Amino acid sequence: MRAGLPLLCTLSVCATGSVIGAYGSRSFVLAVTAGAIAIVAGVLVVYFRDSDPALFLMAQPCIFLSWDASPLLAFLFEAILAVALLFSTGLIQGKNDLSYCAAFLLVMGITTLLLSGYTHVVRPLAAFIFAAGIACILVLGLAYHTMVRAGGEMQ
Secondary structure (H helix, E strand, C coil): CCCCHHHHHHHHHHHHHHHHHCCCCCCHHHHHHHHHHHHHHHHHHHHHCCCHHHHHHHCHHHHHHHCCCCHHHHHHHHHHHHHHHHHHCCCCCCHHHHHHHHHHHHHHHHHHHHHCCCCCCHHHHHHHHHHHHHHHHHHHHHHHHHHHHCCCCCC
8 A cells, every 4th residue: 555545545535524514505615626626636646756744734725614514523624634644654653642642632622612612713723823833932942952951963
């Protein structure tokens, strides 16, 4: 089996489920278009060059459009896609890895439940993205500080 096929199958399931979830809503035509483009582009990526992160990113518009149908459906698809990406890149191997994955999915689920009451989610998502950026800067700063104190160099 080729390396990108499990994530391509997951991409196809998420795109198809997004279209089914959007049936009857105002974003149905957009969901069909985004799903078709994602599946065709995913097949091209797997055929020419296996890139699991690219397949993960191609599914994001479909998942974004499934939010209109149900925020919990969007969370379910994002969780399935995240676990498939972690599995395909080999990051889920031991018990610690499973616990980190479970904690990540728990935080995603709580965030989804918090945001599901909002009709317009741009402001809360911008706040979460800002907080994630600050956390990333803090983690990188801590890693730099640790490397310098240990006597190593950053490359």
